[in-house]
Amino acid sequence: MAGIYIHVPFCKTRCVYCDFYSNTGSIHEPYLHALLAEMALRKNYLDGESIDSIYLGGGTPSQLSIESLQLIFDNLFRIFAVNSDAEITIEANPDDLDEKYVEGLRQLPFNRLSMGVQTFDDEALRFLKRRHTGSQALDVVKRCQDAGFTNMSIDLMYGLPNQGLSDFDENIEKALALDIQHISAYHLIYEKGTKLFRMLSQNEVRPVDEELSVEMFSLLIRRLKEAGFEHYEISNFARNGLYSRHNTSYWQGAPYLGLGPSAHSFNGKNRQWNIASLNKYADALKGDKLNAEVEEQTPAIRYNDFVMTGLRTMWGIDLLRLETEFGEKMLNYCLKNARRHLRTGLLEQRKEQLVLSSQGIFVSDGVMSDLMWVD
Numbered sequence: 229m230a231g232i233y234i235h236v237p238f239c240k241t242r243c244v245y246c247d248f249y250s251n252t253g254s255i256h257e258p259y260l261h262a263l264l265a266e267m268a269l270r271k272n273y274l275d276g277e278s279i280d281s282i283y284l285g286g287g288t289p290s291q292l293s294i295e296s297l298q299l300i301f302d303n304l305f306r307i308f309a310v311n312s313d314a315e316i317t318i319e320a321n322p323d324d325l326d327e328k329y330v331e332g333l334r335q336l337p338f339n340r341l342s343m344g345v346q347t348f349d350d351e352a353l354r355f356l357k358r359r360h361t362g363s364q365a366l367d368v369v370k371r372c373q374d375a376g377f378t379n380m381s382i383d384l385m386y387g388l389p390n391q392g393l394s395d396f397d398e399n400i401e402k403a404l405a406l407d408i409q410h411i412s413a414y415h416l417i418y419e420k421g422t423k424l425f426r427m428l429s430q431n432e433v434r435p436v437d438e439e440l441s442v443e444m445f446s447l448l449i450r451r452l453k454e455a456g457f458e459h460y461e462i463s464n465f466a467r468n469g470l471y472s473r474h475n476t477s478y479w480q481g482a483p484y485l486g487l488g489p490s491a492h493s494f495n496g497k498n499r500q501w502n503i504a505s506l507n508k509y510a511d512a513l514k515g516d517k518l519n520a521e522v523e524e525q526t527p528a529i530r531y532n533d534f535v536m537t538g539l540r541t542m543w544g545i546d547l548l549r550l551e552t553e554f555g556e557k558m559l560n561y562c563l564k565n566a567r568r569h570l571r572t573g574l575l576e577q578r579k580e581q582l583v584l585s586s587q588g589i590f591v592s593d594g595v596m597s598d599l600m601w602v603d
């Protein structure tokens with residue numbers, strides 16, 4: 229089973245915190261030509277494996293017209309063997325989803341919709357330079373559900389400047405009232421190169437303190453669990469087993485083909501990433517070439533990926549698989565470094581799985597880095 233990720237590098241405007249690659253222009257034609265050329269060029273990348281998930285992310289995929297999306301699907305289904313029950317997701321922004329557009333999406337093969345809500349607080353939305361209001365997001369989720377989308381996810385952010393615990397609680401309350409199946413929740417990060425990072429450097433914004441961050445994360449976990457969500461990955465929660473297939477395959481080391489500028493791919497042997505420039509990406513594809521970098525996967529790189537992605541999830545590190553894929557030496561290395569965290573209760577061993585405990589999840593970065601292989 230394999231996946232396809234398509235990066236759509238367009239946004240109407242840029243949000244202050246975002247470091248994903250995207251352009252604010254709307255010159256979609258060269259992008260579409262290049263994307264279709266890349267599909268044809270890399271049709272054998274996955275060795276003919278059938279496609280179990282397709283994910284359109286960005287950027288803002290909902291900036292593409294319904295006709296452009298149809299063109300992408302016509303080519304995807306012609307070139308790749310897409311399973312009839314594949315999970316097909318579009319990331320969308322609330323301000324793009326008017327009735328006509330939602331109707332259009334329903335005519336396409338999408339069966340999952342992931343919406344960038346971030347917060348329902350209008351002041352915070354303005355600060356983040358989002359383009360919608362809280363009530364608009366609520367209406368749009370309902371509109372999509374009424375149109376027949378039964379598998380919906382929203383993104384939430386916490387740890388926003390000036391956000392208190394009760395503000396975040398209100399946000400969770402509103403999210404839970406939506407009857408959605410999946411929530412991804414991320415702490416605000418001050419990424420280098422973003423407008424937000426510059427604001428921080430100039431003391432124009434004050435991050436929330438660490439104690440409050442931890443309280444918010446605890447509240448999130450408690451409230452979502454009480455509402456029937458499984459906390460299946462550090463930042464992801466799902467109801468009724470509706471985990472994101474795209475992300476889960478990535479965490480479980482399945483191969484995927486990433487199309488579009490800045491998209492990453494993995495074929496089981498090496499990782500590669502396309503250049504993060506629409507012009508350079510499209511220029512190379514005019515000559516049927518891909519402008520990309522490849523990273524050969526040494527056993528140490530693969531082991532570190534395996535440990536890190538495994539620990540992020542509720543399934544943890546599969547010790548039997550670790551031994552089969554990396555040998556006894558790396559298994560023993562992992563167990564030796566895990567020992568003290570097992571003693572202090574940050575890690576738990578459940579049969580052949582090594583998982584973060586409910587306390588360990590709060591210090592996951594430290595635990596992971598202790599298990600990393602250092603040459």
Ligand code: SF4
Pocket residue numbers: 238239241242243246247248250286287288321344
């Ligand atoms: S957060 Fe989403 S909409 Fe905002 S700039 Fe980044 S990719 Fe674009």
